[in-house]
Amino acid sequence: MLDVRKAAVRGALMGGVLEPLDLERFRPLLAGDEGTVAVKMAFSRDEESRYVIDVAIEADILAVCQRCLEPMPEHLSSESKLAVVWTDEEAVSLPRYLDPLILKEDSCNLWELVEDELILAMKPFNYHETGTCKRKTVSFFDPLIKEDVLEDKPNPFNVLEQLKPGNKH
Numbered sequence: 001m002l003d004v005r006k007a008a009v010r011g012a013l014m015g016g017v018l019e020p021l022d023l024e025r026f027r028p029l030l031a032g033d034e035g036t037v038a039v040k041m042a043f044s045r046d047e048e049s050r051y052v053i054d055v056a057i058e059a060d061i062l063a064v065c066q067r068c069l070e071p072m073p074e075h076l077s078s079e080s081k082l083a084v085v086w087t088d089e090e091a092v093s094l095p096r097y098l099d100p101l102i103l104k105e106d107s108c109n110l111w112e113l114v115e116d117e118l119i120l121a122m123k124p125f126n127y128h129e130t131g132t133c134k135r136k137t138v139s140f141f142d143p144l145i146k147e148d149v150l151e152d153k154p155n156p157f158n159v160l161e162q163l164k165p166g167n168k169h
């Protein structure tokens, strides 16, 4: 826990490298514990006497491909400028370039803050590039087609292939 006001007055700079294992809420979104999360935070006061935290995160993690459910390496990059506020009214009155960080007390759990930023930076769905994905695109668009292939029915795509002009059978 860190006293945000004191850190801002001091102009504190903080940084470090975390691992997915350190991040209890973010970890379940990942395909594995390999990876690094590099964090930099700069605390300051702005001209309106707000307490401001500049947060920059560069993370290399393993996301889950939603097509084949295999791990895929993903880079997350996030930069935000947070203003510490203590009430919802203060949060609403902030200028657009500042995101509110609503605190109930003067201290703030920095790991929680990093986790929130990472969860926001994570795409809701991740997919391998076509070609590197373990599952064919066809079954992604229509799972029923895959069932058909598993049974012994003729694959409709093979039929189409035979109908193409120039294919001699």
Ligand SMILES: [Zn+2]
Binding pocket: 065, 066, 067, 068, 069, 070, 127, 128, 132, 133, 134, 135
């Ligand atoms: Zn995939």
